[in-house]
Amino acid sequence: MELMEGLLTRRSVRRYQDKKIDKTTLEEIIKAAQFSPTAHNKQPWEFLVIDDKEFMADLRHIQRWTSFAKDAACVIIVCGDVDKSFNRDKDDEKWSFIDVDCAIATQSLMLAAWAKGIGSCYCGAAPMQRVVDTLRERLHLPENIRPFAIVPLGYPAETPKQPEDRYKPEKIHWGKW
Numbered sequence: 748m749e750l751m752e753g754l755l756t757r758r759s760v761r762r763y764q765d766k767k768i769d770k771t772t773l774e775e776i777i778k779a780a781q782f783s784p785t786a787h788n789k790q791p792w793e794f795l796v797i798d799d800k801e802f803m804a805d806l807r808h809i810q811r812w813t814s815f816a817k818d819a820a821c822v823i824i825v826c827g828d829v830d831k832s833f834n835r836d837k838d839d840e841k842w843s844f845i846d847v848d849c850a851i852a853t854q855s856l857m858l859a860a861w862a863k864g865i866g867s868c869y870c871g872a873a874p875m876q877r878v879v880d881t882l883r884e885r886l887h888l889p890e891n892i893r894p895f896a897i898v899p900l901g902y903p904a905e906t907p908k909q910p911e912d913r914y915k916p917e918k919i920h921w922g923k924w
């Protein structure tokens with residue numbers, strides 16, 4: 748699939764065929780995500796691939812807008828390593844680019860999946876603290892690993908409607924506001 752076509756046609760897919768995604772395909776999708784840009788090129792991400800049906804069905808109790816994840820082929824939890832991200836933790840300066848890096852990787856992952864005919868949906872974890880804490884506990888993640896997004900993936904069993912044109916020329920400010 749051509750890049751521009753992928754960017755314009757990817758939609759959230761929430762209904763999936765009962766069909767596994769093979770490991771090589773998942774590796775290629777995650778590889779694409781790992782080519783994303785990151786602040787200071789820190790690449791602070793980790794990807795947890797889960798196909799445990801019990802956990803996937805239970806996800807809606809952890810993050811309430813994930814009820815469809817139970818029918819996915821798998822979910823990928825995109826995580827960030829807080830010790831590896833580009834950050835400052837001083838009295839006068841406190842910031843971290845970890846969520847930005849993970850968000851970009853999540854989008855790359857979904858686009859790579861789409862290019863292979865696989866549907867997905869970004870489901871937020873961070874910055875919802877209760878979701879982050881519960882995922883960390885349930886998945887036995889170390890303290891430095893921040894679960895950022897939950898991405899159910901599967902071969903589509905629906906063709907989501909393409910939105911009316913999202914292009915809004917009035918949102919572009921040429922040279923001055």
Ligand SMILES: Cc1cc2nc3c(=O)[nH]c(=O)nc-3n(C[C@H](O)[C@H](O)[C@H](O)COP(=O)(O)O)c2cc1C
Binds near residue numbers: 758760761869870907
């Ligand atoms: C940060 C973020 C969190 C989201 N969380 C959820 C979610 O929990 N459940 C869900 O069904 N969709 C979720 N979405 C998907 C959005 O609803 C979807 O991207 C939006 O409606 C636009 O539709 P599209 O992806 O088909 O273009 C999330 C998207 C983003 C970017």
